[in-house]
Amino acid sequence: MTQQINVTIWNEFRHEKTNPKAGEIYPDGMHAAIAEGLSVQGELRFATLDEAEHGLTDEVLNNTDVLIWWGHLAHGEVKDEIVEKVHNRVLKGMGLIVLHSGHFSKIFKKLMGTSCDLKWREADEKERIWVVNPAHPIAAGIGEYIELPQEEMYGEHFDIPQPDELVMVSWFEGGEVFRSGCCYTRGNGKVFYFRPGHETYPTYHNPQVRKVIDNAVKWAAPVDREYPRYGHAATPLEPIKGTQ
Template structure:
């Protein structure tokens, strides 16, 4: 039996590319397009990839789009506050019900990531063309498959500890920088039935999403984050009668 293609939606803020000439030169079609190309390049026919951006109606993340998305990737930076709370709540519900989520670079401060983490998700940073070495600390993890150790990024924004996130379920990568800083750059989490991968490399000022090994990590993350559950459903609270172990009834509340 053939496994259906992974339905991927690549979401991008798409503001720097429109407002800053040097970013437009690096990503003339937008970072979201470059990220989508990397997923197609690595997964081929195993993935069906679409893109959506902040300025689309409902940010391109309608109920219909999310229902048809197995894995959502998220890049935002300058306009986190412009993302609709209604859309964030919609994405949150889908993650809890089993949609995979990849949060990239400055998406650590997005409304959806901070909502899912329950912390400030703040960190230390510097943008001075640091070299980043991405070290694999969990070489048997599927996301690390085929990734060199270390993955070398010649120029990148520095992200450093302390990174205010909950302890990851799995730590796949840590990074070190020219200034001596270190950072938990590849972390996985589970929320409800959804799998989440945070991967930090990828600033708008540097061509990181053209890097073949960064593209491989993102594609591996997409493959990992896809749910193997037969249908999407949020965790449900059920009432079980005494002696009944297998089939509960939907709980309607204490006054019903």
């Protein structure tokens, strides 16, 4: 039986409207291109920055198993109360996939607890994304590497906590390397950061990039189990000597 996973793709959706090159590559928005690569069953939603509550109402979040996040120009415009709601949903089990410049989003920085800063350069250079953990589910169906003819460079040092699992590492034509596929657990939720996806390159039309995101959605889906109980445990599981 195919697993039912409800996915919401959140996209800032500013570049496609203001940058002619981005608009030509993604006429319906990057979120639409990302959605084309998903094979999971379940409800698929889009949410964008300029919608009320950024499209992330309580109803949407409570019915989202995995949230995909792309942002760049307007991280600061994302309301703190929405970030807090997303954060709480991740801790309670919702998966989160953060793409490319989403490394500087409020939600990713809140979950990482670091600056999430890095080096960058736009020089139309080749990127080779090496699979360094071929047994990981996110690498299923991917060869030794993914080669992108042109991408924006991100370089180390990437100020993030040590990943729980490192799945992919990028090499760039200019010589830099970067941890480009990073897995984390936060509370009951799983988080995956995936590096490629600059808005002026057709990266989200690449079949292997789409495959990675599709695999990541399946990996990040919530585990079907009872939510842990926290707080005061007044009733012990076994009798305690001296208290009877």
